[in-house]
Amino acid sequence: MTLCYHAERDRANLHEAADILKQGGTVVFPTETVYGLGANGLDEAAVRKIFIAKGRPADNPLILHIASLDWLDRLVVDVPPITQTLIDAFWPGPLTLILRRRDFVPDIVTAGLDTVAIRMPSHPLARAIIAAADLPIAAPSANLSGKPSPTKADHVIADMMGRVDLIIDGGDVEHGLESTVLDLSVEPPLILRPGAITYEQLRAFCPTVQLDKSLLVSFGKDKPRAPGMKYRHYAPRAAVFVVDLAHSSQEIDALIQSFTEKGHKVRYIDESAERLAGQLFSLFRSADADGYDVILVKAVPTDQIGLAVMNRLLKAAEYKII
Numbered sequence: 001m002t003l004c005y006h007a008e009r010d011r012a013n014l015h016e017a018a019d020i021l022k023q024g025g026t027v028v029f030p031t032e033t034v035y036g037l038g039a040n041g042l043d044e045a046a047v048r049k050i051f052i053a054k055g056r057p058a059d060n061p062l063i064l065h066i067a068s069l070d071w072l073d074r075l076v077v078d079v080p081p082i083t084q085t086l087i088d089a090f091w092p093g094p095l096t097l098i099l100r101r102r103d104f105v106p107d108i109v110t111a112g113l114d115t116v117a118i119r120m121p122s123h124p125l126a127r128a129i130i131a132a133a134d135l136p137i138a139a140p141s142a143n144l145s146g147k148p149s150p151t152k153a154d155h156v157i158a159d160m161m162g163r164v165d166l167i168i169d170g171g172d173v174e175h176g177l178e179s180t181v182l183d184l185s186v187e188p189p190l191i192l193r194p195g196a197i198t199y200e201q202l203r204a205f206c207p208t209v210q211l212d213k214s215l216l217v218s219f220g221k222d223k224p225r226a227p228g229m230k231y232r233h234y235a236p237r238a239a240v241f242v243v244d245l246a247h248s249s250q251e252i253d254a255l256i257q258s259f260t261e262k263g264h265k266v267r268y269i270d271e272s273a274e275r276l277a278g279q280l281f282s283l284f285r286s287a288d289a290d291g292y293d294v295i296l297v298k299a300v301p302t303d304q305i306g307l308a309v310m311n312r313l314l315k316a317a318e319y320k321i322i
């Protein structure tokens with residue numbers, strides 16, 4: 001059975017959440033990016049529950065969430081000097097760092113890799129729960145594997161009711177896209193997943209940072225470095241198509257009409273990159289709920305947050321651009 005608490009109404013839940021985590025249970029909590037499905041990242045049996053609840057492939061490693069820097073030294077080795085600069089600039093916040101792991105980190109968390117992903121979230125509730133548990137908390141996005149990440153408590157309830165021990169409803173999240181995943185175990189540092197912290201922001205502190213080449217140009221051709229990037233992802237039930245930026249509004253009207261004539265119920269979305277960042281996953285879920293079977297989304301420029309938006313959008317569309 002899944003307990004469900006509202007963050008503001010039910011005040012005792014913070015310590016109850018921490019107790020459940022310490023005892024090897026699973027708790028969904030809000031972070032500033034998306035909701036996370038947490039378990040004790042040092043307890044193999046607890047982490048296994050995450051994979052089962054999500055239906056997540058075992059070769060896709062998890063992020064360990066920490067609330068205090070003390071944990072970093074206990075989890076990783078060979079930390080390059082740039083790490084401190086980036087921590088000072090972006091932690092707590094939506095930046096995940098990949099570093100060489102200590103043996104102390106269970107294999108199930110890293111899917112057997114010799115690196116581990118670490119992030120210090122800024123959401124006050126996430127931080128308070130992690131601090132109260134005093135553990136590194138393994139937490140992927142709290143969606144069923146392959147579905148859009150949850151940005152509202154309703155999304156979590158739809159996917160995770162009956163699959164986890166506790167859900168904490170903290171309202172809508174702040175960013176709506178996942179953290180940026182930056183690999184510091186290689187030189188130069190490599191962005192494996194663009195996210196809420198942009199390439200431009202990172203470059204200001206780490207001028208050598210590079211984008212993994214599989215990210216935009218040669219989608220699908222190079223083997224993705226972040227193991228999670230190779231699966232169909234972020235996808236609603238409806239077929240998603242990216243509408244090329246070059247189309248005129250007449251051309252777009254004709255496209256919509258041709259889908260409609262074939263009997264499809266079409267949802268067309270044309271929003272700024274900033275708005276899509278916050279709303280894309282939620283728009284996907286509401287289009288499904290409203291019975292649309294085709295979703296057309298106008299592309300956005302790939303600078304700033306647009307890079308992360310286009311990455312999620314193209315994956316959801318399985319790279320179908322019209």
Ligand code: TXA
Nearest residue numbers: 033035036061062115116117140141178179226227228
């Ligand atoms: O914003 C976020 O990062 C959210 C919130 C809950 O913190 N979490 C999240 O976790 O998005 P998840 O599991 O959905 O995505 C983690 C990504 C995956 O693409 C995974 O393959 C990658 O990080 N990853 C984890 N460990 C890695 C490692 N050692 N090397 C390379 N990629 C790794």
Ligand code: MG
Nearest residue numbers: 140141142149
């Ligand atoms: Mg995810």
